[in-house]
Amino acid sequence: MFTIESRDPESKARAGILKTPHGDIPTPIFMPVGTAGTVKGILQRDLTDDMNAKIILGNTYHLYLRPGIDILKKAGGLHKFMSWRRPLLTDSGGYQVFSLTGNRKLTDEGAIFKSHIDGSRHIFTPENTIDIQRIIGADIMMAFDECAPWPCDYAYVKKSVALTHHWLDRAIIRYKETDPLWGAEQLLFPIVQGGTFDDLRKESAEKTALAGLEGNAIGGLSVGEPAEEMYRIIEIVNEILPDDKPRYLMGVGTPVNLLEAIDRGIDMFDCVMPTRNGRNGMLFTSEGTLNMRNKKWADDFSPIDSEGPSAVSTMYSKAYLRHLIISGENLGAQIASIHNLGFYLKLVEEARERIKEGNFKKWKNSMIKKLSERL
RNA sequence: GGGGAGAUACCAAAGCGGCCAACUGGGGCAGACUGUAAAUCUGCUGGCGAAUGCCUUCGUAGGUUCGAAUCCUGCUCUCCCCA
Numbered sequence: 001m002f003t004i005e006s007r008d009p010e011s012k013a014r015a016g017i018l019k020t021p022h023g024d025i026p027t028p029i030f031m032p033v034g035t036a037g038t039v040k041g042i043l044q045r046d047l048t049d050d051m052n053a054k055i056i057l058g059n060t061y062h063l064y065l066r067p068g069i070d071i072l073k074k075a076g077g078l079h080k081f082m083s084w085r086r087p088l089l090t091d092s093g094g095y096q097v098f099s100l101t102g103n104r105k106l107t108d109e110g111a112i113f114k115s116h117i118d119g120s121r122h123i124f125t126p127e128n129t130i131d132i133q134r135i136i137g138a139d140i141m142m143a144f145d146e147c148a149p150w151p152c153d154y155a156y157v158k159k160s161v162a163l164t165h166h167w168l169d170r171a172i173i174r175y176k177e178t179d180p181l182w183g184a185e186q187l188l189f190p191i192v193q194g195g196t197f198d199d200l201r202k203e204s205a206e207k208t209a210l211a212g213l214e215g216n217a218i219g220g221l222s223v224g225e226p227a228e229e230m231y232r233i234i235e236i237v238n239e240i241l242p243d244d245k246p247r248y249l250m251g252v253g254t255p256v257n258l259l260e261a262i263d264r265g266i267d268m269f270d271c272v273m274p275t276r277n278g279r280n281g282m283l284f285t286s287e288g289t290l291n292m293r294n295k296k297w298a299d300d301f302s303p304i305d306s307e308g309p310s311a312v313s314t315m316y317s318k319a320y321l322r323h324l325i326i327s328g329e330n331l332g333a334q335i336a337s338i339h340n341l342g343f344y345l346k347l348v349e350e351a352r353e354r355i356k357e358g359n360f361k362k363w364k365n366s367m368i369k370k371l372s373e374r375l
Numbered sequence: 376g377g378g379g380a381g382a383u384a385c386c387a388a389a390g391c392g393g394c395c396a397a398c399u400g401g402g403g404c405a406g407a408c409u410g411u412a413a414a415u416c417u418g419c420u421g422g423c424g425a426a427u428g429c430c431u432u433c434g435u436a437g438g439u440u441c442g443a444a445u446c447c448u449g450c451u452c453u454c455c456c457c458a
Binding site for chain 1: 403404405406407408409410411412413414415416
């Protein structure tokens with residue numbers, strides 16, 4: 001159940017609470033991505049105790065291939081398997097339809113994948129991705145969709161939207177005829193597609209809204225299109241998606257993207273950027289973004305981020321973190337990931353506070369200036 | 376003392392008459408990364424220049440040749456084997 005607590009007077013931003021069996025999720029929220037049952041390089045304990053992450057993601061495709069559904073079933077679901085007691089959301093594998101182009105074939109029935117691990121063939125359908133997600137036991141399951149690439153011609157996206165909604169109808173049937181395996185209710189979120197075409201997005205948003213599920217997602221964005229296009233699409237879609245249900249913008253994005261999307265009425269985000277970019281030496285800080293590998297940090301003994309979004313941010317210096325990352329030390333990737341996630345989580349948490357105070361818009365504008373700095 | 380091998384850019388290491396400012400690794404410098412096939416990938420790495428290009432390089436000093444990192448001679452240094 002989703003409750004809106006307050007709205008920003010000068011934007012579409014809202015602060016709410018999404019209740020799930022494994023805990024309440026305050027929105028806006030950022031969800032760290034833990035594709036293979038792990039937020040890469042980070043202990044569950046750090047996610048909860050240090051960063052206070054409220055919910056994390058898993059991925060149907062990756063978990064299905066490894067460890068496989070038999071193991072997950074024996075384990076009693078992903079929560080138990082990975083010792084994570086808070087909410088989980090699983091992506092359906094729809095993004096892999098996009099990212100594994102060349103390793104998959106689309107049919108009306110579903111997507112035939114060649115495993116990136118051993119080349120074996122598998123089929124994902126709207127039905128079996130629900131079944132797999134039932135076994136995983138995530139609090140929020142995603143409908144199987146086609147995430148179309150960008151750029152993409154109109155005819156293709158039109159077909160893609162039709163396929164996604166055909167799949168959605170089937171997913172809902174399966175969702176309704178099956179029950180959770182582990183005693184906790186599971187929500188199903190449908191996904192709006194339509195590329196950067198306004199009419200296709202409208203059509204998809206209308207069909208999505210009509211499904212009447214407990215939350216709705218927008219997919220197929222941040223796949224290469226200019227940010228302004230993405231913002232425009234968000235506005236069009238959010239005009240149509242029900243106001244009283246959480247809106248999840250999938251795969252987004254940069255700190256600035258998050259604030260712009262919150263401004264337009266988005267409640268939930270996930271993105272690999274804080275963890276992947278962190279591992280690759282890119283840090284998001286309250287001063288702006290920086291490449292930790294750059295020589296200029298070699299003798300900078302100031303804290304990673306003096307505003308301290310996480311415990312490691314003030315505990316370690318830039319010079320030390322640079323040394324770790326340059327040396328390829330595991331700890332470097334770990335500290336960078338923890339800091340970046342802490343930064344993202346604190347950013348949306350502060351956005352939430354500002355919304356409740358009613359001065360989100362002003363704060364957002366000043367933040368965007370800072371966040372756009374390249375140090 | 377005798378015999379042998381070798382000296383190439385920051386390091387290692389190819390090249391053995393023109394296609395060589397010199398393969399490839401490493402290191403260094405910079406960039407990318409958005410529902411994770413990613414602790415990955417890309418570019419640059421003698422000097423000057425935006426660039427065609429020009430200049431200076433393959434231990435060192437000479438030589439042969441239209442042309443030398445590559446062939447010849449002297450010198451210096453290193454390593455290995457035998458005494």
